[in-house]
């Protein structure tokens with residue numbers, strides 16, 4: 001029967017079509033397809049990106065419209081061309097959900113504004129390009145305008161230049177780098193950049209004669225920045241690894257970046273993003289061009305204060321001036337270097353295998369990877385240590401440092417930047433490292449090497465309230481080593497701890513708290529460590 005054959009053909013077609021949709025593919029077919037494709041994507045190692053070069057460009061303003069509305073009563077016509085829309089901005093948003101810069105693109109362009117149209121209709125505003133960066137991002141300026149902290153504003157009044165979604169600067173939140181920050185060279189040069197861009201009527205024409213837009217600028221910036229012009233930028237390469245997909249092509253960028261960096265003058269630390277949700281405007285969208293309706297309006301009011309001006313009426317403008325007024329302005333451009341410096345109250349520093357990650361797990365709810373081999377920790381782990389009265393402290397566990405790390409031995413010392421801003425240092429030493437004929441380093445030598453490596457990374461980095469965690473006290477013979485350690489290292493509190501069994505942890509927590517609260521101020525001093 002023909003209808004039977006048609007029904008069979010139809011069901012066969014449905015069966016074939018089902019393979020085109022991934023949701024309808026039967027499981028056996030899926031496994032078959034996977035085997036044909038050849039592989040499940042292998043996990044590859046990839047460097048964590050905690051330094052990143054960025055080119056940001058605001059969207060171009062839309063062009064203003066030049067149109068005349070004619071009617072029976074007005075044959076000559078009245079100007080009714082609308083203004084072009086503002087270009088979008090490039091904004092960095094601080095997010096706790098982002099760990100590093102691996103998902104960022106090097107070039108960020110915001111959308112351009114729409115062109116104005118007749119009947120005095122303003123062009124649409126270009127959409128902003130908002131990208132998320134991790135908490136603790138520090139911004140260095142290579143080229144362009146200094147960035148400023150912004151806030152999304154609610155729509156207040158109907159102003160064609162402030163259409164909904166635009167951003168407004170909160171002057172109280174002008175960028176300020178904290179005063180207690182220490183530069184690599186120890187020198188700190190302050191520079192205040194006042195980019196106030198309130199455009200007044202007087203700016204209608206610049207001194208060069210080029211017509212300027214006189215509409216209200218939506219932004220007023222006061223960016224306090226401190227520059228470290230004499231600083232040498234630390235090595236770009238980040239030496240720890242993360243399991244993720246790889247993008248080899250980006251490595252080339254990093255190499256160019258290092259070469260360029262040597263020649264260019266960088267304004268260091270112009271802004272910091274430390275609060276989740278904080279937004280930083282790095283490239284502004286260009287203003288839209290004026291429509292002829294606005295030019296007429298503006299030129300009339302302008303005429304009263306500047307009788308001799310050429311633009312007494314828009315109809316008298318020649319072609320060139322008209323074009324310059326109606327063309328949307330390009331967005332601003334900026335070249336930036338983003339650098340991530342984790343923010344934690346306590347930094348755990350120690351040699352590989354000292355038990356830092358185990359300790360972090362014992363004092364906080366963090367669950368870092370622990371292994372009996374060196375360099376288990378390949379990227380910093382942050383844990384939250386909460387006290388019974390809900391006083392909370394963040395603790396950063398960074399990869400192990402070995403002697404010569406500043407010469408790139410082991411994992412290098414680039415990740416030490418993550419403890420640059422910690423208030424307190426906890427040196428974790430392995431009491432059992434040199435026991436039972438092991439070829440390890442004695443705890444006092446561990447301490448000396450750690451202090452030296454910190455100082456090689458940044459002068460004065462070890463100069464902050466510190467304590468020593470004498471870990472693995474449970475090991476046989478460790479008690480004697482602990483006693484020896486107390487004799488050899490003075491001027492700093494030493495806490496015997498067994499991180500695995502969480503012994504000595506309450507005392508350590510109390511010690512950390514008194515250091516953070518400023519009750520204790522002892523520092524580990526190289527002169528007070530006795531080494532054979």
Ligand SMILES: Nc1nc2c(ncn2[C@@H]2O[C@H](COP(=O)(O)OP(=O)(O)OP(=O)(O)O)[C@@H](O)[C@H]2O)c(=O)[nH]1
Pocket residue numbers: 350351352353354355356357358359369370371372373374375376377378398399400471472473474475497498499500501
């Ligand atoms: N006996 C004993 N072993 C410990 C103690 N704390 C840590 N360990 C062991 O020491 C080894 C290293 O511990 P981790 O916490 O990974 O050390 P780490 O300092 O983070 O090491 P890296 O990741 O290389 O920097 C693991 O096998 C732990 O089980 C302790 O208190 N006593």
